[in-house]
Amino acid sequence: MEITPWEVKGEVNYEKLIKEFGLKIIDNEILKSFEKKVKNLHFLLKRKIFFAHRDLDVCLNNDFYLYTGRGPSGPMHIGHIIPFYFTKWLQEEFKTNVYIEITDDEKFLVKTNSYEEIKNFANENILDIAAIGFDRNRTFIFRDTEYIKNIYPLALKIAKKINFNTIKAVFGLKSSNNIGIIFFPSIQMVPCFFEKRYCLIPAAVDQDPYWRLQRDIAEKLGYKKSCQIHGKFLPPLIGLKGKMSTSLPTTAIFLNEDEKSIRNKIYKHAFSGGQPSVELHRKLGGNPDVDVSFQWLYFFFEEDDNKLKKIEEDYRSGKLLTGELKDILIEKIVKFLEKFREERDKAKNYVDDYLYNGKLAQLMWETIFE
Amino acid sequence: MEITPWEVKGEVNYEKLIKEFGLKIIDNEILKSFEKKVKNLHFLLKRKIFFAHRDLDVCLNNDFYLYTGRGPSGPMHIGHIIPFYFTKWLQEEFKTNVYIEITDDEKFLVKTNSYEEIKNFANENILDIAAIGFDRNRTFIFRDTEYIKNIYPLALKIAKKINFNTIKAVFGLKSSNNIGIIFFPSIQMVPCFFEKRYCLIPAAVDQDPYWRLQRDIAEKLGYKKSCQIHGKFLPPLIGLKGKMSTSLPTTAIFLNEDEKSIRNKIYKHAFSGGQPSVELHRKLGGNPDVDVSFQWLYFFFEEDDNKLKKIEEDYRSGKLLTGELKDILIEKIVKFLEKFREERDKAKNYVDDYLYNGKLAQLMWETIFE
Known part of the structure; x- marks a missing residue:
């Protein structure tokens, strides 16, 4: 297993990550305090897809804002948007601000893509995020290259506190890495300082090095x-190892994929926990724990716990065949993406609210963080 | 001798620098080709205060623009402004654009000053530079932190071509340096790419590492x-070693110093090539080669070659006493600074032409370098 913000290799051992990164597990106790603050606990919490935290209890007992982001290195796939839906739910429940950083600088620095390509990905990705339906007056989406003037002074203050030895230790960067990516952590940390309130970051666990470093220097800079x-x-x-990757298209379903391609990919590539023949499957049953179609339903596409339980039981017993399970997933994904694209089309009319015109966006463009 | 953009230690051996940095000497041959292009050769050239070059001949035979800068780490002293007067002369002679970068980001990153202090120094320094009288429609003065949005994409393209190994080798930076200063060379190189024409940089020799690195990567990026x-x-x-330093006030005369302080400093601290007593001085004569007062006249304050020659001869013969030599210099400096401050006061009315409103400044604010 190797996890950095730029690469996830091997089977991810989440228990090991909790120990290595010094995280706390999302346990029933914290879920109980969470439950008191919200209408209904989100299924991503109940199912512990969001599995670990740092100081979540502090946020729940105080005012906080939300910060997450997207590195625009290609079209977005389904794995990319899950944290955004969760973030939107948090925004609705806590009526708070959301800042979404588009790290076009980072992706240009680490990918072979041209600056123009990254720019185009950023535009497409921003529309994808806009489709999710964040509060237009409480959400600010910004590209680093466009918002840089407002955050550069604070990024310099952060950079002044971090030397290359630290970057090597925290991110595993080497002397052969380019000087842009060595500096970049200063940029990604800035939004942690956007407000005086606590900053809660819902994101994939590979981004953790940034936050560990932010926590090391925050108080020295007079912040939380x-x-x-x-x-x-x-x-x-294709299986439970690693993460979906834009550069390996058979590992993922993209937000702009059509039904035929989705059907084809899932039939051909979705790793199955089923038996080699229908007869054996009926007799021995399938294994939903390793079956990617079932895992996707569990992770995101079947919100209803009872329906999910029935699918799991039927698959385990052999009543539900792999092809049938795949059909359930395909139907869910196709429906989800149809709706998503409708929203995305509508979002073209109001994406500028997130970028420039909404109440929070306007305030942010007037603010220089020094 | 130790020379980096951030420190000059020991006696500067210019011949050694020419070899180490791979420079060409300003010899009579290049001065002859220069003479053909201008009305009168500037005394800073004739006296070889500007002593070395790279591809100056290429510029003289082609169209070029000028780029220089200032790191605002304190009030400016007389040593700081010499290259600006020379740059202004080049602008007048060649009717060309001048870009002046104020590296407030760099100075914040390497000095112990607060961001606020650096900002104030930058404002004061910009007025000093404005006082010099550059063409208001052909000169753009910009603070890095203010102009960053326009140059950040190009800085990223530069950064992508440079790794930390190179930075260590070229600048002598270490893993214990902060990640801001490691990235900073990308910012200082950007103005070398502002125009399609050749870029000529008149500056002090300690800035050479930036330009060597720029020359290494320029063509890979499609530039000159x-x-x-x-x-x-x-x-x-206090003597010929090192360079004047803001942090050692007795080494320098500042642009805002009053007559009393100037007189006092020069009497007390200016290293003298004279003899221990008037009698001995009359008998043995003084040594203008090590006498700082004479050197300052030679470097900047006595433009008239004949007058300078007479002072040198009289001092060497013992006719001119050290006190008298110092009085000549004091009078020159006081007069110069009186005139300078008048211009500086006037410049308050038009400094915004350099920053925002002049023809070149307007064009630059409309341009994003990607």
Whole structure:
């Protein structure tokens, strides 16, 4: 297993990560205090897809804002948007601000793509995020290259507190890495300092090095340590190892994929927990724990716990065949993406609210963080 | 001798620098080709205060623009402004654009000053530079922190081509340096790419590492290698070693110093090439080669070659006493600074032309360098 913000290799051992990164598990106790603050606990919490945290209890007992982001290195796939739906739910429940950083600088620095390509990905990704339906007056989406003037002074203050030895230790960067990516952590940490309130970051666990470093220097700069709630990776179609990857298209379903392609990919590539023949499957049953189609239903596509339980039982017993399970998932994904694209089309009319015109966006463009 | 953009230690051996940095000497041959292009050769050239270059001949035979800068780490002293007067002369002679970068980001990153202090120094320094009288429609003065949005994409393209190993080798930076200063060379190189024409950089020789690195990567990015003309350091008041330093006030005369303080400093601290007594001085004569007062006249304050020659001869013969030599310099400096401050007061009315409103400044604010 190797996990950095730029690479996830091997089977992710979440228990090991909790120990290595010094995280706290999302246990029933914290879920109980969470439950008191919200209408209904989100299924991503109940199912512990968001599995670990730092100081989530502090946020729940205080005022906080939300910060998450997207590195625009390609079209977005289904794994990318799960944290955004969760973030939107948090925004609705706590009526709070959301800041979404589009790290176009980072992706240009670490990918072979041209600056123009990254720019286009950023535009497409921003529309995808806008489709999710965040509060237009409480959400600010910004590209680093566009918002840099407002955050550069604070990024310099952060950079002044961090030397390359620390970057090597925290991110595993080497002297052969380019000087842009060595500096970049200063940029990704800035939004942790956007407000005086606590900052809660719902994101995938591979981003954790940034937050550990932020927590090390926050108080020296006169700010609060940021709080995290960490998500697991939606498993790649081809099996439970690693994370879905834009550069390996058979590992993922993209938000712009059509039904035929989705059907084809899931039939061909979705790793199955079923038996080699229908007869054996009926007799021995399938294994939903390793079946990616079932895992995707569990992670995101079947919100209803009772329906999910029935699918699991039927698959385990052999009543439900792998093809049938795949059909259930395909139907769910196709429906989800149809709705998503409708919203995305509508979002073209109001995406500028998130970027420039909404109440929070306007305030942010007037603010220089020094 | 130790020379980096952030420190100059020991006696500067310019011949050694020429070899180490791979520079060409300003010889009579290049001065002859220069002479053909201008009305009168500037005394800073004739006296070889600007002593070395790279591709100056290429610039003289082609169209070029000028780029220089200032790191606002304190009030400016007389040594700081010499390259600006020379740059202004080049602008007048060649009717070309001048870009002046105020590296407030760099100075915040390497000095112990607060961000606020650096900001104030920057404002004061910009007025000093405005007082010099550059063409208001052909000159753009910009603070990095203010202009960052326009240059950040190009800085990223530069950064992507440079790794930390290179930065260590070229600048002598270490893993214990902060990640801001490690990234900063990308920012200082951007103006070398502002125009399609050749870029000529008149600056002090300690800035050379930036330009060597720029020349290494320029063509890979589809641009021209920059050209340099390098100045010597005005020697510190206290003797010929090192350079004048804001942190050692007795080494320098500042642009805002009053007559009493100037007189006092030069009498007390200016290293003298004279003899221990008037009698001995009359008998043995003084040594203008090590006498800082004479060197300052030579470097900047006595433009008239004949007058300078007479002073040198009289001092060497013992006719001119050290006190008298110091009086000549004091009178020159006081007069110069009186005039300078008048211009500085006037510049308050038009400094915004350099920053925002002049023809070139307007164009630059409309341009994003990607």
